[in-house]
Amino acid sequence: MTNFNPENMKKILCVFGACAIILACNNSENLGSTQDDSALVKQTGLDSLGMSSTTSTQTxxxxxxxxxxxxxxxxxxxxxxxxxxxxxxxxxxxxxxxxxxxxxxxxxxxxxxxxxxxxxxxxxxxxxxxxxxxxxxxxxxxx
Ligand code: HEC
The missing domain is CATH 1.10.760.10 (Cytochrome c-like domain)
Structure with missing residues (x-):
């Protein structure tokens, strides 16, 4: 690693913060009546991550x-x-x-x-x- 520069770290954190805000805005748009099949597919994609409620309780x-x-x-x-x-x-x-x-x-x-x-x-x-x-x-x- 090169020298650790706290200024760079701040910039990175700002970029992350901005991303989080952008993502949050996108999500709230999806909550409206514009929700279509593709939004549902995105949601059910959670199943493949093992986060579905039906698979987590059964071995x-x-x-x-x-x-x-x-x-x-x-x-x-x-x-x-x-x-x-x-x-x-x-x-x-x-x-x-x-x-x-x-x-x-x-x-x-x-x-x-x-x-x-x-x-x-x-x-x-x-x-x-x-x-x-x-x-x-x-x-x-x-x-
Ligand atoms: C047609 C009825 C029947 C079905 C269907 C069946 N079993 Fe059995 N199972 C038995 C009987 C009767 C015994 C007792 C066998 C013995 O006395 O050795 C037994 C015994 C067992 C044992 C204990 C074996 C031992 O040696 O102690 C296990 C474990 C078991 N079954 C699991 C299963 C599983 C898992 C399935 C499904 C894939 C299954 N069984 C389907 C009738 C069945």
Whole structure:
């Protein structure tokens, strides 16, 4: 870096200040009845920055489970066909080994851990997605 010059710094701050004022004026114009589709597109562009209210409260694993068939056989708090997710979470430590093992079980299906009823296989799921699901499940631990 060259010599630090406080005069330059002041100029930079002034430029920033001016930009902020210009931006603020532009925004308030958009609030009028001139708001059209392109303004809406700009607003919904916030989604891609992860700032949308629907994605911030749900983890990826929770979304994956909600969009798969899991909830027809599992509920968070009570047993249906398969064990409740809280039961599963309380049974297993949140270790890499268990996450891998349970992700494999979601993809391949299987029985014997909770009874004779088998778990349906999910061959279309990627290992990474299955692991996200398991991480969410194990986060429900209550003990
Ligand atoms: C057709 C019903 C059914 C569906 C659909 C289903 N499960 Fe299961 N699940 C079961 C049953 C039954 C068991 C108990 C299997 C056992 O005893 O080993 C089980 C067990 C599990 C276990 C614990 C495995 C173990 O070894 O302890 C996890 C984790 C799990 N399911 C996650 C999921 C996820 C995630 C989905 C969605 C992708 C899903 N399940 C969809 C029936 C189902």
């Amino acid at each position: 990826k694993g929770e979304q994956l489970i909600a969009s798969s068939d899991c909830l027809t056989c599992h509920k968070v708090e009570s047993k249906i066909v398969g064990p409740s997710y809280i039961e599963v979470a309380n049974k297993y430590e949140e270790s890499d080994q268990n996450i891998e093992m349970l992700a494999g079980k979601i993809i391949d299906g299987g029985s014997g851990s909770w009874g004779e009823i088998p778990m349906a296989p999910h061959p279309a799921l990627s290992v990474d997605d299955a692991k996200e699901m398991v991480k969410y499940l194990l986060s429900l631990k209550t003990n």
